[in-house]
Amino acid sequence: MTRTPEEICHALLDAARVAGAESADAIAIEGTSLSVEVRAGALEHAERSEGTDLGLRVLMGGRQAVVSSSDARDETLRAMAERAVAMAREAPEDPHAGLAEATDLAQDWDLAALELADPGPEPEAGALRDAALEAEAAALAVDGVTQVSDAAATYGRHAVHMAASNGFSGGYARTGRSVSCVAISGEGTGMERDYDGDSRTWAEDLRSPTEVGRTAGERAVAMQGARRPKTGSYPVLFDERISSSLVGHLLAAVNGASVARGSSWLKDAMGEQVLPAALSLVEDPHRPRVSGSRPFDAEGLPTRSRTIVENGVLTGWTLDLSSARKLGLSSTGNAARSVSGPPSPSNWNLALSQGDKSREELLRDMGTGLLVTSMIGSTINPNTGDYSRGASGFWVENGEIAYPVNECTIAGNLRDMLLRMIPANDARTYLSRVVPSILIEGMALAGN
Structure with a gap:
């Protein structure tokens, strides 16, 4: 039976x-x-x-x-x-x-x-x-x-x-x-x-x-005729389709397992400013009809809403029981597991504060730079936060999209990048990670 x-x-x-x-x-x-x-x-x-x-x-x-x-x-x-x-x-x-x-x-x-x-x-x-x-x-x-x-x-x-x-x-x-x-x-x-x-x-x-x-x-069709952009230092606007990857790097750095190992570029940043003062990052595992929602974690602890970054300041790590004990703290109810491994810390539903401008207004404000709509590959140093990724999207001149671009690389340091984030107001609120388009000024761009 x-x-x-x-x-x-x-x-x-x-x-x-x-x-x-x-x-x-x-x-x-x-x-x-x-x-x-x-x-x-x-x-x-x-x-x-x-x-x-x-x-x-x-x-x-x-x-x-x-x-x-x-x-x-x-x-x-x-x-x-x-x-x-x-x-x-x-x-x-x-x-x-x-x-x-x-x-x-x-x-x-x-x-x-x-x-x-x-x-x-x-x-x-x-x-x-x-x-x-x-x-x-x-x-x-x-x-x-x-x-x-x-x-x-x-x-x-x-x-x-x-x-x-x-x-x-x-x-x-x-x-x-x-x-x-x-x-x-x-x-x-x-x-x-x-x-x-x-x-x-x-x-x-x-x-x-x-x-x-x-x-x-x-x-x-919009990508037809794509070419490599200019090399230099330019503002980069991460389209809402891929901007959540930036929050993903932040979450990886505040994961209790990484912090306990000492392999996080934010390991000493508790209580410090990691985002602009106007921004907060909130986790809510109780949103209806959302894939990241759950009533309890993989260790039977109740899940709860919490603010990971409040007004720009890092307030806590993401912890399961093991990482919490290593750090002398209490679990945040964030244990996840598969059938083939022990529990480990993971995040549920996240929402980053949205800004008061549309993506088009941020494009206008950035003047000349890169709108990124797709990224490939990733070189992230977990200890320093050095960041480098292949990108494609659209070149922007005088605040307007000029032509599609591909085969370029954007680079910077995540600690500095996150402090310079300017969010738009276009996040899709039904996603597990609610993150709008994000403008970051002064990134290194390698093209022609």
């Missing part, structure tokens, strides 16, 4: 107890995913997968080990527990490993308010195919688009349950729908590509495939 993720977790804990584990936690993820890709008006690929993945972590004093499997039979669960206990006995000692105290565990949560799972039926593969075909047709209808390299639609539903020997037991279901399109303009060495896509928790919130395809096509 098929068991639920909750039943599997408790069976794993029972097996770990019998095998001699001092304490343990378990996670089970039952999922269904369906993806469809089309090309040239015909179905190119369709894939459906179903399965259950499970992981068990056992602790023997200060030693721990994690094992995982996709087989939930009783004999497999017993073998997992025995193997994990044997591995833990040979593992190096970690004085910071351990479960949460029972008094700190999440007790009550309102899953209905989070709306993590669309109650509607699973879509048929034909419906996803039609959505992908609609996106492809809309892109091809844009004058100048020569082909569509990829148009796809996906659906996924996953049920997650976690349980631990400290008494925690909780789970939730999550759904996701997406549609995407990659369009190409021009031919031969003059080909340029760009994309658009949308991903939502509820199907009714998804942008239309026609809009996604048309936007991808228009973006690809």
Whole structure:
């Protein structure tokens, strides 16, 4: 008889107890995913997968080990527990490993308010195919688009349950729908590509495939005739599509695991100004219908809203139990984990303060410089914050877009860059990371 993720977790804990584990936690993820890709008006690929993945972590004093499997039979669960206990006995000692105290565990949560799972039926593969075909047709209808390299639609539903020997037991279901399109303009060495896509928790919130395809096509055509820009020091405007990567670098630097290792360019910046005084960065894991929302973290601790940067000043690290213990602090309820590894710190939904100007007004104010709409590659020094990335977008002269550019590199130091950020007011508020376009003056640009 098929068991639920909750039943599997408790069976794993029972097996770990019998095998001699001092304490343990378990996670089970039952999922269904369906993806469809089309090309040239015909179905190119369709894939459906179903399965259950499970992981068990056992602790023997200060030693721990994690094992995982996709087989939930009783004999497999017993073998997992025995193997994990044997591995833990040979593992190096970690004085910071351990479960949460029972008094700190999440007790009550309102899953209905989070709306993590669309109650509607699973879509048929034909419906996803039609959505992908609609996106492809809309892109091809844009004058100048020569082909569509990829148009796809996906659906996924996953049920997650976690349980631990400290008494925690909780789970939730999550759904996701997406549609995407990659369009190409021009031919031969003059080909340029760009994309658009949308991903939502509820199907009714998804942008239309026609809009996604048309936007991808228009973006690809706009890149026609791209050339390398001038080398020098110029203001750079990070388009809203990619500006969240800057916040991502900040989050990586305040991750408790990096700080505890001493490998963060912000390791000594607690209480210091890291953003302009008018900006704050707020984490809220309780936003309805958003992919980063969750009622508790991977260690059973309640999630909560917190301000990571307040009025420009760094107020705290992102911590799980282990990193918090290393730093002599308390967990912020930010543990995440897969079935094959122990918990580690991660962020949920983030929002950066928006400015009072539109992207067009920032373009006007920047005069001459670079509007970046796409980036490739990354060279980030985690200890110094030195930053270098390949970029493409549009050259701006006299506050107006002049021509498309590619094959250039932008560089600077993140500590200095973040202090010079000027945000626009164009962030998409339904994303997990709500970050507007961001202007940074005086960046090094390598082109011609």
